């Protein structure tokens with residue numbers, strides 16, 4: 895029986911390629927999840943799309959503190 899050694903794409907640790915390993919080509923579930931999370935983070939890059947509405951410059955100084963809900967007192 896020949897056991898091929900491959901490198902884990904995540905931690906780059908050499909491990910035996912096991913056909914029964916559900917996480918291959920990763921060495922472990924953790925490394926698989928890390929890899930999945932890595933590309934997920936790239937996908938989730940939130941673009942700064944805050945609409946700066948300065949067409950009505952009158953409301954820029956408006957502190958609506960009076961409209962906030964007062965802290966609950968017991």
Ligand SMILES: [Zn+2]
Nearest residue numbers: 902905921925
């Ligand atoms: Zn690994």
